[in-house]
Amino acid sequence: MVRSPTSRQLTGIRAAVFALCLIPLGNLLFDAVSDSLGANPIEAVTRALGDWALRLLLVTLAVTPVRRLTGLGWLARLRRMLGLFAFFYAVLHLLAYVVLDQFFAWDFILKDILKRPFITVGFLAFILLVPLAVTSTNAMMRRLGRNWSRLHRLIYLIAPLAVLHFWWMVKADVREPALYAAVLAVLLGVRLLWWARARGLGVAHAGPVAKRA
Amino acid sequence: MWIKPPADIPPSEITPAEIYRGRRRFMVTAGALALASGLGQARAGTLLSSLRNPTYSVDEELTSRKDVTGYNNFYEFGTEKDDPARNAHTLRTRPWTLRVDGLVRRPGTWDIDRLLRLAPMEERIYRLRCVEGWSMVIPWQGYPLDVLIRAVEPLGSARYVAFTTLADAAQMPGVTRRVLDWPYREGLRLDEARHPLTLLTFGLYGELLPNQNGAPVRVVVPWKYGFKSAKSLVRISFTEREPPTSWGRAAPREYGFYSNVNPGVDHPRWSQARERRIGEFFKRPTLMFNGYAEQVAALYSGMDLRRFY
Incomplete structure (x- = not known):
């Protein structure tokens, strides 16, 4: 039986995961400062931020299965932070699109959201993430009670939308x-x-059926 | 003492110094090229001098050579923008032949060295607009495709020109994956192919084409989205019917045969109204026919460009 970490150890693990989640952002900032984002830096930044939003969304979704398969119950205590980092990168991704790519051209942004299916689903995924981030505090969990987990099942819709957002953007290579x-x-x-x-x-x-029979 | 020039020579007859020097440069380079090709050493980086054709050049800031040669769509070498620059070194551009066939009186196989000498090289500074929404300004070296077309004498029945790119998995790692229907195929209507802007291209920035930009010979059609300008050509064929194209087969609703740059006709998945010029922060409006409307709009008079996108 694997021993659970003490609360001091858990604090250390949390700090390490926190730092780990900031590495992609640090990389981007370093590349930006050292002018190594390539010929189309705005595209590179927007794509990288989107990549990490999606990756962290999947990592967040992986916590429960990994916890159940390994029996490492304490992993659940990292889930909120991972989810909030997914949201953090999604916010930066959206900001990169609005500020760097479009430079607040609201008419074009609105048209994109309404007319371009890949942007429509990406924007929808973001909008649905907002209530999850807002209700991520302990106080909110208590206040919402059973409805909290109902609300947070939205993630099962958000993640497919996020993948679809990527899939529909790609020209030919869907690898x-x-x-x-x-x-x-x-x-x-x-x-x-x-x-x-x-x-x-x-x-x-x-398993269960065999026992019952 | 001032010697008055004779009045019977109009100033327009006097060769401007720039052109004069240009001619000399061309002859020197032609000699150098002949030498280089004779030794079988003409490859990317070999100087390819040319005379700028101001009629067909835009006066806009050039995109840096680094970006022109480092940010490419050339799926035969991978689908990421930096893949071609990384992988195209395996392309062997010598020996190289271009087959010209179909509805012509003089079909045949052209050696790259013979093609290089067919006509004097011109420099054309063209805008390049990618269907993805970015653009560049590139100094190309080449001569009008029409020079070659005249040499092979198309038959009256020829209405289209089909281009085929090399597809050799041994040299092109991207060809092992069926992202597109290889070999890469493109096409133009014959009158588009004969338009003086359509350039049979051998160089950029005064040197033979780097592999990732379509060495050793490609076509450049500046009023169409970039994918229409087929690279590393091995065959040009004259046909009566509109030839199939690789992108047209991959997504017919998204990539039409004409694919003229048109800010009013969006790609089904994104707007084409604006573009990002590589190196600039703010997007700029996309121009009709990529800014070449004055020269090419007549080719499409009476055509519904929404239908023939």
């Missing part, structure tokens, strides 16, 4: 979005399987 889609499929698939098992549904549940 990268396909990889994210595959990871997401596993993360959601595991949950579906567990959910089905808990209700005694499906065919892939040798």
